[in-house]
Amino acid sequence: MTNTYYKTKTVLITGGAQGIGLGMAQAFAREGANVVITDADKEAGLEAVERLQKEKLKVDFIICDISQEHEVAVLMQQVGEKYNQLEALINNAGIADPFMGDLGEMLMSEFDRIMAVNLRGTVLCCKYGLPLLRKAEHGAILNISSTRAFMSEPNTFAYSASKGGLEALTHSLAISLAEDRIRVNAIAPGWIETGNWQKKSQQYKPQHTKDDKEQHAVGRVGTPEDIAEASLFLCSDKAGFITGQSITIDGGMTVKMIYK
Template sequence: MRLKGKVALITGAGSGIGRACAQLFAREGACVAIAEINADTGESVRQQVESEGGQAIFIRTDVSSPESVESAVARTVEAFGALDILYNNVGGSTLQDGPVTTTPFEEFRRKIDIDLFGTWLGCRYAVPEMIKRGGGSIINASSITALRGTRNRAAYTSAKGAVTALTRSMAMDLAEHQIRVNAVAPGSTLTERIVQRRQGGNARPEVAQRHILGLLDPVDVAYAVLYFASDESRKTTGQILAVDSGFTMT
């Protein structure tokens, strides 16, 4: 019960890494707010958590909307009385991404709105509640694309690189409030979206080969997020942890 007595808000918790975190956090004793734009998947995860004896609520949330994110934080505090942990999980690369000269304008704006602005909004509204609590932990979703050069991912790399820089900046700003800010940078993870892409023939074999321990399962990333969420990381802030099966070494 590494999160006993803690309240966690997880964005994009209806699938993939977010869902794995919601389930793991609940098993570790946290009350979990599932912030998800898809009502069907968000409600499904809430039911799964409660069927295992955990406590959870589902909040339909658009992370690119200030009003929606502010409401998600307020409803979390209303339901559970406080907020200790924020995991800004929403994001992901798409097949529309590419080099800077060919990536559609809409794709770039969408990545900035969801990955960067969505992360910024979550922090903006969660931090005051954590200050009231006397501290807390924010975990942002970075990516291995932010840690090394990656072809054909100009929009996604821009957004995740900015999230990485934001993480370090916030760690400096919030240390006086005992709020830790870290990020997890996953490698290629077998979420539903990636599995469908691979089944559709859009896999890149060279990427899989560079994951020297094999492609990741969402729970592999969830355990890294759990470390940052727990008091075990109480003296760790401003760090970017690559959970990438060795990809960044190759």
């Protein structure tokens, strides 16, 4: 997607230092947006800025743990002081490891932490980002959910519940913020390979078997670019008639019947 829509627009991406978030940051920066990434991982954030600067792309990094209300409030204050308003808020930050082990042995502190970041943190960003979104002529919120909101492997209940909450939050916010001219949508990614999009200390070379690829109707595992292209569309004026929707981007994996 290449047009002039994002010139002078400000886009905030939570969890933007690695993985899907970094892929989106790169895509929006290439379109000329003022990109702000926030992440709790300072090492990853600084590396992300360095990586994008090598491509002559401009991006700001602000460290923030979105589960902490006071940190989110400060984050939005800093964005407002520099850019005054916010055209797009992309809620991507989340604890990615979905597996928790046996329910009976689960520590509630682990469950609470996942919900605090993945769901409550998104609510906090929407709450404190709202004044900046209201200043824009047309604002957009994009929540990054997961196909695990609709289907599960064993012992992934906290992650699945948090992503299911994001799905419900999406349509609720779309109706609640309609009078503010703020559209709210979600993307539910499937298997997205992020090995090359991690900080240097955690990067790995992706290796996918034939079976891995053939689980997908398109014959391959997804990449951050796949999600980034859709996010560019959903946050732009080209998607002006789309709100309250969740788009699954999984290469057809969740609609393909697989028999063992």
